[in-house]
Amino acid sequence: MVLKGKVHKFSDDINTDDIIAAKYLVSTDAQELGKHCMETIKPDFSQAVSPGDIIVAGNNFGCGSSREHAPLAIKGCGVSAVIAKSFAAIFFRNAINIGLPFLESEDVDKINNGDIIEIDLATGVINNITQNKQFKTQAFPEFLQQIVECGGLINYIKRQSAK
Amino acid sequence: MAYTIAEKILLKHSGQKSIKPGEFIEAKVDVALANDITAPLAISEFKKSGFRKVFNKNKIVLVPDHFAPAKDLKSANQCKILADFAREQGIKNYFEIGCMGIEHALLPEKGIVMPGDLIVGADSHTCTYGALGAYATGMGSTDLARAYIDGKCWLKVPASIKFVYKGKLNKWVGGKDLILYTIGQIGVDGALYKVMEFCGPVIRKLGMDDRFSMCNMAIEAGARAGLIEPDEKTKQYVAGFKRKPKFYYSDADAHYEKTYEWDVTNLEPQVACPHLPSNVKPASSLKDIKIDQSVIGSCTNGRISDLRIAAALLKGKKVARGVKLIVFPATQKIYLQAVKEGLAEVFVRAGGVFSTPTCGPCLGGHMGILADGEVAIATTNRNFLGRMGSPKSFVYLSNPAVAAASAITGKITHPARI
Numbered sequence: 001m002v003l004k005g006k007v008h009k010f011s012d013d014i015n016t017d018d019i020i021a022a023k024y025l026v027s028t029d030a031q032e033l034g035k036h037c038m039e040t041i042k043p044d045f046s047q048a049v050s051p052g053d054i055i056v057a058g059n060n061f062g063c064g065s066s067r068e069h070a071p072l073a074i075k076g077c078g079v080s081a082v083i084a085k086s087f088a089a090i091f092f093r094n095a096i097n098i099g100l101p102f103l104e105s106e107d108v109d110k111i112n113n114g115d116i117i118e119i120d121l122a123t124g125v126i127n128n129i130t131q132n133k134q135f136k137t138q139a140f141p142e143f144l145q146q147i148v149e150c151g152g153l154i155n156y157i158k159r160q161s162a163k
Numbered sequence: 164m165a166y167t168i169a170e171k172i173l174l175k176h177s178g179q180k181s182i183k184p185g186e187f188i189e190a191k192v193d194v195a196l197a198n199d200i201t202a203p204l205a206i207s208e209f210k211k212s213g214f215r216k217v218f219n220k221n222k223i224v225l226v227p228d229h230f231a232p233a234k235d236l237k238s239a240n241q242c243k244i245l246a247d248f249a250r251e252q253g254i255k256n257y258f259e260i261g262c263m264g265i266e267h268a269l270l271p272e273k274g275i276v277m278p279g280d281l282i283v284g285a286d287s288h289t290c291t292y293g294a295l296g297a298y299a300t301g302m303g304s305t306d307l308a309r310a311y312i313d314g315k316c317w318l319k320v321p322a323s324i325k326f327v328y329k330g331k332l333n334k335w336v337g338g339k340d341l342i343l344y345t346i347g348q349i350g351v352d353g354a355l356y357k358v359m360e361f362c363g364p365v366i367r368k369l370g371m372d373d374r375f376s377m378c379n380m381a382i383e384a385g386a387r388a389g390l391i392e393p394d395e396k397t398k399q400y401v402a403g404f405k406r407k408p409k410f411y412y413s414d415a416d417a418h419y420e421k422t423y424e425w426d427v428t429n430l431e432p433q434v435a436c437p438h439l440p441s442n443v444k445p446a447s448s449l450k451d452i453k454i455d456q457s458v459i460g461s462c463t464n465g466r467i468s469d470l471r472i473a474a475a476l477l478k479g480k481k482v483a484r485g486v487k488l489i490v491f492p493a494t495q496k497i498y499l500q501a502v503k504e505g506l507a508e509v510f511v512r513a514g515g516v517f518s519t520p521t522c523g524p525c526l527g528g529h530m531g532i533l534a535d536g537e538v539a540i541a542t543t544n545r546n547f548l549g550r551m552g553s554p555k556s557f558v559y560l561s562n563p564a565v566a567a568a569s570a571i572t573g574k575i576t577h578p579a580r581i
Contacts, residue, residue, distance in 0.1 A: 013351055013352070013439065015545075015547045017526075017527075017545070017547045017548070017549060017550050018547065018548065018549075021527070021549060022200075022229075022526040022527050022528055022550075023527060023528070025200045025229075025230075026230065026235070026237035026238050026241060027237070028203055028204045028207065040548055040549040040554045041548065041554075059352055060351060060352035060355060060385060063351055063352065063385060064287065064382075064545060064547060065286075065287050065526075066201065066284075066285055066286050066287040066289075066301040066302060066303055067200065067201065067303075068201070068204055068285075068303035068304040068305060069200075069204070086352065086355060088352075088355070088385055089355065089356050089385065089387050090287055090301050090302060090303060090382075093302060093303060093306065093317075094302075094303035094305070094306075097303055097305035097306060097309075098303075098305055141187065143187045143317070144187075147317075152305065153305050153306070153308075153309050153317075154208055154211070154212045154305060154308060154309065154312075157212070157309050157312055157313065158212060158213070161312075161313070
């Protein structure tokens with residue numbers, strides 16, 4: 001799968017309260033959650049996102065709570081993928097389980113806010129179209145690729161149990 | 164092959180012959196927990212999957228605690244989803260208000276979680292139960308839905324980091340200070356994807372309540388789990404429950420990715436300043452930080468020994484003018500004990516609020532939201548921007564003694580000054 005979009009840059013340690021504040025956790029609807037994505041730290045974020053845009057962040061993205069509402073809010077506001085230097089463990093598995101594509105890359109500092117980039121999830125190649133540069137990151141482990149290919153964990157389990 | 168306690172528990176639940184850090188495993192879970200924020204999503208995913216019955220109704224726990232007692236119509240409807248699902252599936256470990264508590268204090272208290280268990284919870288502070296010598300880890304709602312289906316979860320076996328605490332703790336210093344100090348030293352991603360194993364003579368002397376406080380905040384350093392090997396105190400704690408514990412211990416030659424060793428003899432109460440749990444300073448170094456609110460409770464520090472410490476300082480004293488003191492015991496049992504011991508009266512006479520158990524204030528849910536510009540000292544676990552309400556508010560994290568002392572003086576205060 002190849003995804004293309006404009007970059008929205010974030011710093012290190014973006015936590016789940018930043019991504020979606022607890023007061024909005026009275027809904028499980030991705031679109032509704034998406035309206036308030038990143039509201040605490042960037043109040044106009046959801047309006048600034050065009051469908052397909054990509055979040056690029058530093059270390060420990062998604063630290064804090066286990067709320068799956070966080071990756072849902074990101075997906076719901078139209079973001080197609082997240083690239084970060086590292087991800088917090090629960091966010092990492094939530095993103096896989098709900099099918100929000102992401103990549104870990106040490107090269108995020110070479111990407112600027114507003115750049116247009118293209119990412120190939122199968123190969124782990126990030127193509128910075130604005131700067132005409134390419135970076136290679138590690139592809140997903142096979143086990144996780146299977147879950148993503150099935151469209152999330154529940155579909156994966158259904159397929160396993162059908163075997 | 165030598166293993167850590169975490170690896171032994173995962174090995175046992177994986178059914179494999181061996182495991183190693185970095186490996187993906189499928190493991191059977193003993194307890195699958197969710198609350199009124201995470202369960203509705205898990206239940207809807209489960210229902211969408213086409214499966215009708217949960218794998219084992221006795222291994223599923225549902226606790227409406229975050230926005231309960233329901234703070235508004237939307238949260239009432241979320242809580243009702245849990246009640247309906249529990250009835251429909253015959254889940255007996257569903258705890259309605261009146262018999263509930265904050266999940267991570269409630270489950271050990273009821274003997275639902277045991278040493279040696281693999282516990283998954285759709286709440287990041289599920290790691291609390293590591294204090295029993297269990298592997299307990301936070302996950303998402305879809306993970307829970309999957310566990311409802313077949314009783315399993317996928318895991319990447321984490322490497323372990325060992326934390327050895329030596330020396331003798333000062334008065335007013337406890338488990339909360341040790342974990343805040345630790346997070347201050349290693350950072351909020353200092354144990355990312357790792358298991359934190361807490362050991363050494365200082366840990367052996369800690370009571371169970373302090374151990375729960377420590378393991379509770381392992382997630383604040385990015386850890387998958389925080390564990391303490393069982394000992395006589397653990398055995399005493401779980402004696403008398405229906406479920407039988409299994410005690411695991413790390414092998415002497417087990418592999419640790421790193422070992423930290425600290426002499427904590429001179430450690431003083433620690434305070435995490437806004438807006439990260441790793442922004443830690445000694446209490447006495449904070450001068451003239453005026454507070455508007457002091458919050459004592461939560462899954463981190465809402466246990467009976469925490470309330471005793473706070474009440475000992477507040478007895479016969481008054482909360483400073485303009486300061487809101489909110490005390491919320493973690494469970495109904497702790498609440499009743501606090502009433503019996505006269506602690507509740509101490510808090511009310513001091514001019515504080517003594518609340519029913521709820522996660523409310525900690526996550527900016529209800530029961531004590533911070534206004535623009537307000538400052539709180541709290542015994543909770545997170546001080547992220549806007550965590551307890553306004554994005555323009557400030558949260559300092561501490562132990563119950565510092566929070567109580569600060570309520571009396573109106574500014575962040577070392578309890579020795581009271």
